[in-house]
Amino acid sequence: MAYNRAPASRDPPSGIGNSTVISMKQSMQPITTAAANAFDYRVTPYLKSLLQDRPADDPLSLQFLPQPQELTALAYETSDPIGDTPFTPVPGVVHRHPDRILLKVAHSCPVYCRFCFRRDMIGSKGEPLQGAALDAAIAYVRAHPEIWEVILTGGDPFSLSARRLRGILGDLTAIEHVSVLRIHTRVPIVAPHTVDETYVSALEQPLPIYLAVHVNHADEITDAVVAALRRLHAAGIVLLSQTVLLKGVNDNVPVLEALFRRLVRLKVRPYYLHHPDLAPGTSHFRVPIDVGQRLMHSLRRTMSGLCLPTYVLDIPGGFGKVPIGPMYVGARDASGCRQIQDPAGHRHTYPE
Numbered sequence: 582m583a584y585n586r587a588p589a590s591r592d593p594p595s596g597i598g599n600s601t602v603i604s605m606k607q608s609m610q611p612i613t614t615a616a617a618n619a620f621d622y623r624v625t626p627y628l629k630s631l632l633q634d635r636p637a638d639d640p641l642s643l644q645f646l647p648q649p650q651e652l653t654a655l656a657y658e659t660s661d662p663i664g665d666t667p668f669t670p671v672p673g674v675v676h677r678h679p680d681r682i683l684l685k686v687a688h689s690c691p692v693y694c695r696f697c698f699r700r701d702m703i704g705s706k707g708e709p710l711q712g713a714a715l716d717a718a719i720a721y722v723r724a725h726p727e728i729w730e731v732i733l734t735g736g737d738p739f740s741l742s743a744r745r746l747r748g749i750l751g752d753l754t755a756i757e758h759v760s761v762l763r764i765h766t767r768v769p770i771v772a773p774h775t776v777d778e779t780y781v782s783a784l785e786q787p788l789p790i791y792l793a794v795h796v797n798h799a800d801e802i803t804d805a806v807v808a809a810l811r812r813l814h815a816a817g818i819v820l821l822s823q824t825v826l827l828k829g830v831n832d833n834v835p836v837l838e839a840l841f842r843r844l845v846r847l848k849v850r851p852y853y854l855h856h857p858d859l860a861p862g863t864s865h866f867r868v869p870i871d872v873g874q875r876l877m878h879s880l881r882r883t884m885s886g887l888c889l890p891t892y893v894l895d896i897p898g899g900f901g902k903v904p905i906g907p908m909y910v911g912a913r914d915a916s917g918c919r920q921i922q923d924p925a926g927h928r929h930t931y932p933e
């Protein structure tokens with residue numbers, strides 16, 4: 582496939598260096614171009630080379646290349662599937678749970694995943710958080726002593742320059758009641774070379790930093806990614822992963838098993854397996870919840886607990902994330918006993 586270079590959309594992410602944003606729009610079929618116009622389309626040069634020669638139904642292509650199905654939104658799909666808006670006290674902050682907030686420091690990403698749950702809020706549809714708005718968000722954290730943890734999340738926080746990121750982390754560190762910082766990013770996976778020593782030095786803070794990389798398939802973990810993860814690890818960052826369960830990408834046991842084992846060997850602890858959110862035009866990525874439960878059930882039978890993330894659903898409307906199984910424990914019966922299923926599927930009576 583021929584890739585054409587096009588100018589970066591509105592706000593080239595400074596944190597990913599001056600890497601050119603690649604567009605394939607001109608070479609796409611009209612219907613696919615329409616999908617790329619409806620929802621921002623962008624890949625990094627690194628990702629472009631990774632996608633080269635992969636078929637359209639490849640687990641990586643599916644995640645990043647626009648599909649005609651994106652133009653079909655279901656009635657129950659919404660622009661704000663996990664309900665950020667009702668819990669936004671000041672722009673850029675989502676305060677749903679008492680002890681922790683999301684801080685959306687960036688409005689864009691170096692790539693746009695086709696299943697993104699914030700696809701209607703970021704990129705050309707988003708607003709950068711800077712100047713007075715950023716000050717107000719930091720002031721909100723300062724004014725709320727119950728905030729124990731600040732989670733920098735998407736748009737991708739690593740799309741900020743090292744200088745800006747260091748500044749924000751420094752401002753948060755200076756707030757006495759903030760004890761833990763967390764960063765959710767896909768940059769180590771999609772632009773690993775940009776997570777260089779200089780960039781990683783921006784993360785040198787007295788507070789513990791937990792960094793959750795978004796990764797969905799072992800093929801995303803190249804030598805360059807391994808090197809980026811090593812640099813982060815060497816800087817004392819605790820590494821976690823988040824994976825979205827996606828039809829055609831990772832909705833089977835061998836693929837998930839390979840991914841989670843690989844991550845643990847790289848000192849990345851699988852944290853969440855997300856059931857995909859009800860974002861517009863993403864129904865082709867969703868599998869039924871019982872499929873996800875069966876996958877998790879199988880994985881628990883065969884795989885070290887270290888490799889097992891929690892399978893979660895973010896309840897539409899802003900009601901939070903909950904583990905969605907599988908369930909191993911039955912209700913208490915008249916004699917006060919419960920039936921507990923073991924990993925092999927056999928039931929056992931547990932007296933209480």
Ligand SMILES: *Cc1c(COP(=O)(O)O)cnc(C)c1O
Pocket residue numbers: 663675676677678681682683732902
């Ligand atoms: C996902 C999310 C968090 C983080 O939840 P954890 O279970 O702590 O990982 C915090 N706040 C909001 C609003 C979220 O959507």
